[in-house]
Amino acid sequence: MNSNISLKAAASLLNLRVNQTSFFLINGRRFISTSRILYQKDKIKERVPFPGATESYFTDKMQFIHNVEPIPTYRVMDRHGRVIDSSQDPQVTESFAVKIYKDMVTLNILDLILYDAQRQGRISFYMTNYGEEAYVGSAAGLDSEDMIFGQYREAGVLLYRGFTLDEIMNQCYSNEKDLGKGRQMPVHYGSKKLNFQTISSPLATQIPQASGAAYALKRSGKKNCVMCYFGEGAASEGDFHAALNIAATMRCPVVFFCRNNGFAISTPSLEQYKGDGIASRGIGYGIDTIRVDGNDVWAIYNVTKEARKLAVEEHRPVLIESLTYRIGHHSTSDDSSAYRPSKEVEEWKRLDNPLVRLRKWLENHNWWNENLELEFRTSIRKEILNAFSKAEKLNKPSITELFNDVYDRPTPNIIAQRQKLKRLIEKYPNNYPLKNFKNEGKDL
Known part of the structure; x- marks a missing residue:
């Protein structure tokens, strides 16, 4: 590197940051780099010119970095629903806040009923949201046209957007009115009208898909973003790393x-x-990146609004880590008492319940009380049970839905499989009882 004045002399004279333009070769190509020199407390920090880590600086001290300062966790309310810093108060209306709370309560009651339904053998599978309901605040921080890629604990996002109790029950029962045509396990929701991509069972597949969809939005010029939900377990998959890297490099x-x-x-x-x-x-x-108290609905709401602004206005991907606690079992296939003490679960349920925290916040504003609580819980439970009863009585989708929509036009192997199934049903009708299916297989 050549310069008319030494970097150290320039820094000491100006007592500020100075730049030096230098040239270097990579694979025979000539690159220009600006190496910034920092003058702080008599210490000169020369920025490295290498393109692989341009934010680094040279040092003569050899030090292996094991960790850095812990990332703080943003919150708005304490456990008693009191806003800690008035400047962070969400400043929302009564109707807006009450809607979020009602959606969280609805989700909680829905979970209890459908979990019991699975235990009774009425549906095949279920996953609850118990302890994590505050994520509904993230739905409130988005625009309805923003595309959502969920994992399997985001039913509250759908509720907030207007997914009906009937639509939820129809999907869990895989009946003839199921939007997924009976092709998915319960809780694998999807809704084109609500911009909610259908959930997939394999972990983390939705994360790179979200990056790709976001890039398409950017190319289209639409002022919207993609929201992608996943658990920390999914973040252990390779898809997570590929997705974040492409989102960062492609903005x-x-x-x-x-x-x-x-x-x-x-x-x-x-x-x-x-x-x-x-x-x-x-x-x-x-x-x-930001870390947020996942049991604080207003912290999640505030963070999501600001994250969306960065993504839409500046094309900057954002990572939100929501720290929460799963009070329920992972799914109906899980018994969490095998790997965690029940006392721990009870402590979380008692001390840091997202529903209790928001309810206290509402009561502090005189927007909710015991009578309203009892009235709403009674009415919504009746609505849920009514939708449950209707969905259970409906037939399964037509057997032809196994073959429809797989391809734009049926391929020769799809046609052959359909004909083979028809022959098998005709030959062994007792082995293929279709009385509970729409059209009873007559449209094969």
Whole structure:
């Protein structure tokens, strides 16, 4: 590097940052680099010219970095529903706040009823949201035209957007009115009209898909973003890393929302990773990152609004790590007492319940009381049970839905499979009882 004045002399004379333009070769090509010199407390820090890490600086001290300062967790309310800093108060209307609370309560009651339904053998599978309901605040922080890629604990987002109780029940029963035509397990919701992509069972597949969809939005010029939900267990998949990297390098308008509830199925987070949660990974990829109290609905709401603004207005991907606690079992296939003490669960249920925290906030504003609570819980339970009863009585979709919509036009192998199934049903009718299916297989 050549310069008319030494870098150290320039820094000492000006007592500020100075730049030096230098040239270097990579694979025979000539590059220009500006090496910034920092003058702070008699210490000169020369920025490295290498393109692989341009934010670094040279040092003569050899030090292996094991960790950095813990990433703070943003919150608005304490456990008693009191706003800690008035400047962070969401300043929302009564109707807006009450709607969010009602959606959270609805989700909680819905979970209890459908969990019991699975235990009775009436549906095949279910996953509850118990303890994590505050994520509904993220739905409130988005625009209705923003595209959502969920995992399987985002029914509250759909409720907020207008997904009906009938639509939820029809999907869980895989009946003839199921929007997914009976092709998915329960809780694998999807809604084109609500911009909610159908959920997939394999972990983390939705994360790179979200980055791609966000890039498409950017190319289209639409002023919207993609919201992608996943758990900390999914963040252990390779798809997570590929998705964050492409989102960062291509400046995709996507918000990654990680629900870190402490357990990936049966694996405690302490056994999943050694770093500072999931948030530290976003920083590593050069993504705007924030950690939030996942049991504080207003903290989640505030963060989501600001994250959306960064994504839409500046094409900057954002990673939100929401720290919460899964009170329920991972799913109806899980018994969490095998890997965590029940006393721990009870303590979380008693001390830091998202529903209780928001209810106290509402009561502090004189927007809710015991009578309203009882009245709403009674009425919504009746509505849920009514939708439950209707969905249970409906037939399964037509058997032809196995073959429809797989391709734009049926391929020869699809046609052959359909004909083979028809012959089997005709030959062995007792082995293929279709009386509970729409059209009873007559349209094969």
